[in-house]
Structure formats: structure tokens, C-alpha cells
Amino acid sequence: MTSRRRADYRGVAVAVPVTIPYVRYSTKSAHWWIARALAGLLEGAGISKADVDGVCVSGFLLFPDTAVGLMQHLGVTPRWLDHIPMGGNSGVVALRRAARAVQAGDAEVVACLAGDTNHVDSFRQTVASFSQFARDAVYPYGSGGPNASFAFLTDYVMRTTGITREDYGKLCVAQRTNALSFPHALFKKPLTLGEYLSARPIAEPLHLFDCVMPCAGAEAFLVTTEERAKSWSLPFARILGTIERHNAYPEDPIQYRGGWAMDRDDLYAQAGVGPEDMDLVQVYDDYPVISAMQLEDLGFCPKGEAQAFIRSHTFNNEGSFPLNTSGGQLSVGQAGAAGGYLGLVEALRQLTGRPLGVAVPDAEHALVSGFGMINYDRGLCSGAAVLSRGSVA
Amino acid sequence: MTAPLQRPKRKNPVVKTRHPTLPPWTRSRVALGMTAAAAEGRFELQRCEQCATVQYPPREACCRCLSEELPWVEIDGLGDLISQTTLLHSHDLYFRERVPWRLGMVRLDAGPTVVVHLHGDVTAPPARVRVACKLDKAGMAVLVGFPQEDVPNMADDRQLREFTCDPKFRRVFVTDGKTATGQAVVRALAAAGAELIWVGHAEPWKRVPGLVDLQALPQVTLLPLDVTDPRSIKEVASQVGPKVDILVNTAEYHRAYGISTRAGTDIARMEMDVNYLGLLRLAQEFGPVMKARGADGQSSAVAWVNLLSIFALSNFPAHGTYSASKAAALSLAQCLRAEMKPAGVRVINVFPGPIDDEWNQLLPPPKLSPQAVANAIVAALRDGLEDVYPGDVAQEWRTRLKESAKGFERELAAGSGT
Numbered sequence: 001m002t003s004r005r006r007a008d009y010r011g012v013a014v015a016v017p018v019t020i021p022y023v024r025y026s027t028k029s030a031h032w033w034i035a036r037a038l039a040g041l042l043e044g045a046g047i048s049k050a051d052v053d054g055v056c057v058s059g060f061l062l063f064p065d066t067a068v069g070l071m072q073h074l075g076v077t078p079r080w081l082d083h084i085p086m087g088g089n090s091g092v093v094a095l096r097r098a099a100r101a102v103q104a105g106d107a108e109v110v111a112c113l114a115g116d117t118n119h120v121d122s123f124r125q126t127v128a129s130f131s132q133f134a135r136d137a138v139y140p141y142g143s144g145g146p147n148a149s150f151a152f153l154t155d156y157v158m159r160t161t162g163i164t165r166e167d168y169g170k171l172c173v174a175q176r177t178n179a180l181s182f183p184h185a186l187f188k189k190p191l192t193l194g195e196y197l198s199a200r201p202i203a204e205p206l207h208l209f210d211c212v213m214p215c216a217g218a219e220a221f222l223v224t225t226e227e228r229a230k231s232w233s234l235p236f237a238r239i240l241g242t243i244e245r246h247n248a249y250p251e252d253p254i255q256y257r258g259g260w261a262m263d264r265d266d267l268y269a270q271a272g273v274g275p276e277d278m279d280l281v282q283v284y285d286d287y288p289v290i291s292a293m294q295l296e297d298l299g300f301c302p303k304g305e306a307q308a309f310i311r312s313h314t315f316n317n318e319g320s321f322p323l324n325t326s327g328g329q330l331s332v333g334q335a336g337a338a339g340g341y342l343g344l345v346e347a348l349r350q351l352t353g354r355p356l357g358v359a360v361p362d363a364e365h366a367l368v369s370g371f372g373m374i375n376y377d378r379g380l381c382s383g384a385a386v387l388s389r390g391s392v393a
Numbered sequence: 394m395t396a397p398l399q400r401p402k403r404k405n406p407v408v409k410t411r412h413p414t415l416p417p418w419t420r421s422r423v424a425l426g427m428t429a430a431a432a433e434g435r436f437e438l439q440r441c442e443q444c445a446t447v448q449y450p451p452r453e454a455c456c457r458c459l460s461e462e463l464p465w466v467e468i469d470g471l472g473d474l475i476s477q478t479t480l481l482h483s484h485d486l487y488f489r490e491r492v493p494w495r496l497g498m499v500r501l502d503a504g505p506t507v508v509v510h511l512h513g514d515v516t517a518p519p520a521r522v523r524v525a526c527k528l529d530k531a532g533m534a535v536l537v538g539f540p541q542e543d544v545p546n547m548a549d550d551r552q553l554r555e556f557t558c559d560p561k562f563r564r565v566f567v568t569d570g571k572t573a574t575g576q577a578v579v580r581a582l583a584a585a586g587a588e589l590i591w592v593g594h595a596e597p598w599k600r601v602p603g604l605v606d607l608q609a610l611p612q613v614t615l616l617p618l619d620v621t622d623p624r625s626i627k628e629v630a631s632q633v634g635p636k637v638d639i640l641v642n643t644a645e646y647h648r649a650y651g652i653s654t655r656a657g658t659d660i661a662r663m664e665m666d667v668n669y670l671g672l673l674r675l676a677q678e679f680g681p682v683m684k685a686r687g688a689d690g691q692s693s694a695v696a697w698v699n700l701l702s703i704f705a706l707s708n709f710p711a712h713g714t715y716s717a718s719k720a721a722a723l724s725l726a727q728c729l730r731a732e733m734k735p736a737g738v739r740v741i742n743v744f745p746g747p748i749d750d751e752w753n754q755l756l757p758p759p760k761l762s763p764q765a766v767a768n769a770i771v772a773a774l775r776d777g778l779e780d781v782y783p784g785d786v787a788q789e790w791r792t793r794l795k796e797s798a799k800g801f802e803r804e805l806a807a808g809s810g811t
């Protein structure tokens with residue numbers, strides 16, 4: 001169907017990774033968290049609001065506002081504005097949209113912002129009113145939220161591929177190890193496989209440590225031209241390729257594969273590098289089953305063979321196949337839409353030589369993958385980006 | 394296999410009765426199409442008129458060809474269980490009080506994948522299942538996955554009993570045991586395993602045939618009750634009201650004729666007094682106590698059954714004033730349903746065609762036997778229905794009203810309704 005060759009992302013710089021430290025519960029609003037992210041971004045870049053001419057926003061709990069109202073709230077006057085309601089895919093998609101705006105000259109300095117709060121009851125409300133299909137056909141069935149949806153998938157994949165709780169546990173334990181050096185992770189204690197296996201069940205076969213903890217937090221990064229980044233002396237990464245897909249494989253009876261499987265050849269062709277060239281990988285990890293699915297669908301191992309792959313790597317920052325190097329959402333926490341930014345922001349820190357925790361040695365290439373929006377029985381949005389180290393000056 | 398239900402223990406009077414909670418009831422307007430079918434016990438999904446795609450969840454357009462012609466059609470519900478889970482945590486109060494809760498994901502033979510409440514007797518996936526559409530405690534349609542073949546004690550499944558009002562081990566109040574239908578209802582409830590059956594009878598000094606036989610049933614207790622007398626209702630309500638799980642209002646006053654063939658309003662007044670005001674009085678006395686017991690453990694208040702008539706839906710001139718009183722009762726029953734909803738107590742309206750009793754003597758067959766009406770009521774309780782149209786005449790009326798209510802009114806005026 002594609003007739004025109006896609007333009008590359010030459011000349012675009014991705015810089016200034018910002019994480020506003022997460023908290024379990026916050027009495028502040030999503031607006032507050034996103035404001036902190038923008039302030040952090042300006043401070044990190046050493047620029048002022050007036051230098052920002054493009055803004056991209058994601059946040060579940062901005063309602064009744066959108067990105068539009070937020071501009072007046074924050075006193076920003078951009079000439080380019082986007083609102084990306086794609087949950088865990090927001091980071092990758094914000095990156096793609098902003099990069100094209102910068103290349104086309106519609107904006108030159110785009111602040112990409114994601115944040116959400118977590119009041120004592122806000123997660124339940126988000127789940128209850130997540131989508132029309134969820135309200136009609138999922139929430140009245142036990143009101144388990146995403147736990148139930150991923151329990152179905154985990155049950156299916158375990159039965160059909162033979163992957164075990166021990167295998168999923170290994171991913172969770174490795175991410176916890178990575179999180180121990182990351183100062184913003186909400187989980188600060190090591191996790192053993194025994195603790196993982198004996199944790200209380202939440203939605204069989206999922207137990208406590210398979211599930212992310214909802215929390216409040218915000219993330220941000222800046223997309224601009226290489227010239228700008230250099231003139232401001234900002235270390236940056238380059239974009240080698242990106243993909244996104246929505247409602248992939250609608251005929252599949254259950255989501256055993258995601259849009260990455262449709263688009264990964266395109267991704268690596270754009271990037272000019274393959275899965276074997278990645279020095280670190282950030283997958284969207286609201287549940288380990290979906291992490292493993294991304295590893296398969298993005299070509300790190302054949303379909304259905306995540307088990308063998310998991311058994312052959314350590315997934316630690318200094319070990320083999322560094323994965324979710326800040327601990328991922330499973331150990332840092334899931335701050336609403338900011339969860340879709342977490343991996344991308346962490347990859348930027350590693351690629352620009354400014355990790356907050358243990359550094360991945362000689363990080364040259366990173367793959368960041370996103371996944372979001374369980375509208376009914378499956379996550380609808382998928383995406384991925386390959387980034388490379390630009391200037392670490 | 395489901396363990397057979399045990400007779401409930403006597404309630405500890407010190408334990409506080411829980412406030413009734415309901416499962417989430419918010420639905421899009423288009424999804425309510427499923428609830429309309431479920432109220433009558435059918436599982437219907439949208440099937441595209443243009444390309445025959447069956448789709449779920451309900452949509453505003455065909456997900457294949459974008460057609461907007463999406464009639465609801467009955468689905469056999471057969472499919473493959475592809476995945477299951479048991480929730481031990483829920484975001485909703487109702488389910489929080491009821492975990493563990495078993496769910497399944499089913500690929501219907503008709504096409505779409507559906508999330509269902511999963512019956513305990515369905516084996517682990519992969520398994521064949523039969524999906525049916527039920528009303529939950531909030532009165533909204535939900536899908537339930539059953540084993541493809543029936544197994545013993547299926548109705549006793551803990552989750553399934555949230556969607557049904559099975560009389561087994563429940564305490565029932567039948568408001569009038571003097572009519573043939575009332576007596577048939579009592580016998581059918583006893584056969585269905587009702588724990589206790591209180592049976593009202595007006596003018597207790599008049600012994601009518603059949604009533605004495607009822608007394609021989611061990612579950613049955615007769616109570617003098619005149620639904621036209623507020624004091625009589627109050628007295629019965631104070632005796633048994635707080636124990637009634639299911640109320641079946643069989644009291645009715647039925648005479649033939651319409652307007653011109655009758656002098657004065659005495660008969661019409663009696664019809665209204667029993668059929669309409671009687672329901673109102675019962676609802677005022679029994680409604681609040683039943684609402685308070687919507688979540689009283691295994692033997693909660695679950696259902697209120699109104700014996701209406703198919704003549705409630707359109708006036709049958711040969712029984713014109715009776716039809717009017719039943720139409721009034723139907724309207725009031727809708728009000729009762731709205732008021733009972735927060736407690737999860739189901740209001741079941743039964744619309745039989747002419748019953749084969751003394752008041753329909755002059756009507757031609759087919760006529761329903763009182764036993765058939767009673768069986769329909771027990772089946773509606775077991776299946777958790779909301780609207781029941783027993784018998785061929787009722788079914789025909791229903792169909793013709795759906796096709797053209799005005800056209801049918803003309804036919805009834807011409808005397809061809811039954």
C-alpha cells in the first residue's frame with residue numbers, strides 16, 4: 001500500500017529527559033504534575049517558556065480539560081499543539097508527531113509532556129469509564145480492570161506456549177534489580193523469585209508482582225533540531241526509525257500478537273540496524289506477558305519462544321540484554337499516561353550518558369516500545385522507536 | 394461439579410443485614426438492545442443486514458462494512474472457551490463482596506469474542522461452552538458461559554444465583570390462593586423446592602375447593618388477606634414481610650364486558666381496587682421490607698412477580714374494563730421495578746393470554762391452563778427473566794403489537810383478537 005518512500009528523521013534531536021519523582025497517592029491534579037514536568041524540562045534545557053513553540057500532551061485525568069485548556073492553565077502560547085490519548089503508546093507517538101513537526105518547520109522546540117495524578121479513588125474511576133466498550137462489555141464482568149484483561153491473555157499464553165510463572169517472575173525480579181539503583185522507583189526492596197511466586201493472587205494466574213502499582217508522576221522530553229540542541233549544548237539522541245499501529249489483527253480471537261509484528265520489518269528497515277544491534281530495550285511492561293510479547297513481536301526471538309529467550313538472559317543493566325533499565329513500571333510505578341513515557345525517557349538518559357541508576361555500558365542503540373488502551377478485549381495501540389546516541393556533550 | 398445448595402442456616406439476629414450493592418449498570422444506549430432481549434430470556438447480538446457480520450460489543454456501525462442497518466438477531470451462544478481467570482480483587486464494591494469470581498473469554502461460533510461470567514461447571518479451556526444472556530442484579534444484560542451439556546445442580550452455582558431467582562430454599566408469599574391459578578402457582582413453587590409458602594386468602598369463612606388441599610403441603614401456611622383492605626395487608630406484612638424472598642401477586646378481579654354492556658362503575662371500581670390499588674397497597678407494605686433485604690445472604694429478597702394479562706398491552710374490548718385495570722397495574726409495576734432496582738430485587742411481569750378459568754368461559758381456545766401459567770412463573774424465576782408472555786395467544790399478541798400496534802388495535806375492535 002505504501003507507494004512513497006518514508007522520509008527519515010534526519011536533523012531531529014531528542015533531549016532533556018525529565019522524571020518528576022512518583023508518589024503512590026497525590027492530592028494534586030494532573031495539571032500540577034504536567035506543570036512540574038514542563039518546569040523541569042525548561043530548567044533542564046536552560047530555556048524559557050517563550051522558547052517552546054510546540055507542545056504535545058498526554059494525561060488521562062486532565063478531564064474536562066484537554067491539551068488546549070492546559071495551555072491557558074500553564075500560560076504557554078505554542079504554534080503547534082497535540083494531545084495524544086494513547087496511554088502506554090503515548091511516548092512513542094508523541095516522539096513521531098513532534099519529530100515530523102520539527103522537520104516540517106511547523107514547530108522548532110516541542111515540549112512532550114505526560115503526567116497523571118492518583119487520588120485514592122481515581123484509578124477505579126478511570127477503569128470504570130475507560131471506554132464505551134469497557135463500560136458495556138468488560139467492567140460489568142467483575143470490574144477487575146486491566147488485571148482481568150491481562151489475566152485472560154496470560155492464561156492463554158501460558159497454556160499454549162508452556163511459558164511458566166517462573167519465567168515471568170524472572171523478568172519481574174530482574175527489573176526490580178534494575179530499579180534498586182534508580183532513585184525514583186517506588187519499589188525500593190529487592191524481589192526474590194520465591195516472593196514473586198508466593199505473592200497473593202489478584203486475577204489467576206496473575207499475582208501481586210505481575211501487576212503495576214498505580215501512582216502519580218510525570219515525564220517529559222524535548223524534541224528539536226540538532227542545531228538548536230547543539231546551540232543550547234544539550235546532549236541528545238537521534239531517531240533512526242519509528243512505527244505505530246492501531247487495532248492490529250482484529251480477527252485474532254485473543255491478542256496473542258500485537259501491531260509490532262505487522263510493522264517491525266518497516267522499523268528495522270528505517271533504522272538500518274536490527275534487533276541484534278540494540279544495547280538496551282525498553283518495553284511497555286504493565287504485565288510481564290506483554291513484555292514477553294513485545295520481545296517476540298519485535299524480533300528478539302521467534303514467536304512463541306519467549307520462554308527460551310528469558311531463560312538465556314539476565315536483563316540487568318550490566319548483564320545480557322538490558323531490559324527496562326530503570327525498573328520499568330513494574331518497579332517504578334504506573335503514573336497513568338506517564339507510563340507511556342517512562343521507557344523513552346529512561347532510554348534518553350542512557351543514550352545521552354546521564355543515567356540516574358546503573359549505566360548500560362557503551363549504550364549506542366536503544367529500542368523503545370509502547371502499548372496502550374485496552375478498549376475491550378485487547379490493547380489497541382502499539383508502537384516502537386529505535387534511537388541512537390547523538391551528542392553527549 | 395456444583396455442590397447442591399444447602400438449606401440456609403437460621404439468620405443470626407445480631408448480624409447486621411448488609412446494604413444491597415449493585416454491579417456496574419452504566420451502559421451505552423446501543424448496548425441496551427441486548428438488555429431488551431435478555432429481559433425475555435433471549436441472547437441477541439447485532440447482525441449486519443448488508444454483510445451478515447455478527448458483532449460485539451454493540452456498535453453504531455458494522456465493523457466490517459460500516460452499514461448502519463444492524464438488527465438484533467438471536468444467537469445460539471455456542472463457542473469455544475479460549476481463556477479464563479478467577480478474580481480475587483475488584484474495583485467495584487458489589488464484586489468485592491463476592492470474590493472469588495470466575496470469568497471466561499469465549500470465541501462464539503457466530504464470530505466475535507465475548508467476555509462472560511463463567512459457570513463453575515465449565516471445564517478449563519479449551520472447552521466448548523454455551524453462552525446465554527442473563528440480567529444481573531442491576532437489571533442489565535450480561536453474558537454467562539455454561540457447560541455445553543447440562544450437569545446436576547447447575548442452578549445452584551453461586552455466581553449463577555446472582556442472576557436468577559430460583560425458588561429453591563426460598564420463602565415465597567403468594568397473595569391469593571383461592572383462584573385456580575393461585576393454587577397452581579403454590580403447587581409449582583412447592584415442587585420447585587420453596588422453603589416456606591405463605592398463601593393469602595380473602596374471606597376466610599368461604600372455603601373454596603383446592604384451598605384445603607394446599608394446606609396439606611408441608612411448606613404452606615394460609616393467611617387471611619384482602620388486598621382491598623389496607624389493614625389486612627398491614628397485618629400480614631407485619632407477620633411475614635421481613636421474611637419474604639419472593640412475592641407472587643396472583644390476586645385479581647376479573648369480569649367480562651366493556652363499557653356499553655355494563656351499567657355503572659361498581660365492577661370497574663372492584664377491578665381497579667384489586668388489580669391496581671391492590672398492587673399499590675402491597676407494594677407500599679412489602680416493597681420497603683423487601684428492598685431492605687436485597688443482600689441478606691443466600692436467602693435475600695430476590696423477586697416480585699405480577700400476574701398481569703396480555704390485555705394490559707392493548708385493550709381487549711370484550712373484557713374492556715378488566716384490560717384497563719391491568720394496563721394501570723402494568724404502569725405501576727414499571728414504577729415498582731424502578732424503585733426496587735437499587736436493592737437488586739427483580740420485578741417480573743407475567744402477561745398470559747386468556748387463562749382457562751370461569752371468567753374466560755366464553756372465549757375460544759387456545760386458553761392457558763392455570764398449571765401452564767404457574768410453570769411459566771417458576772421458569773421465569775429460575776431463568777431470571779423480567780417479562781414473560783406465556784401461551785400462544787400472548788406470543789401472537791406480542792408479535793402483532795411489535796409489527797403494528799395501531800393495526801392490531803383495529804383488529805381487536807373488530808373482534809379478532811383471540
Ligand SMILES: [Zn+2]
Binds near residue numbers: 441442443460
Ligand atoms: Zn456489514
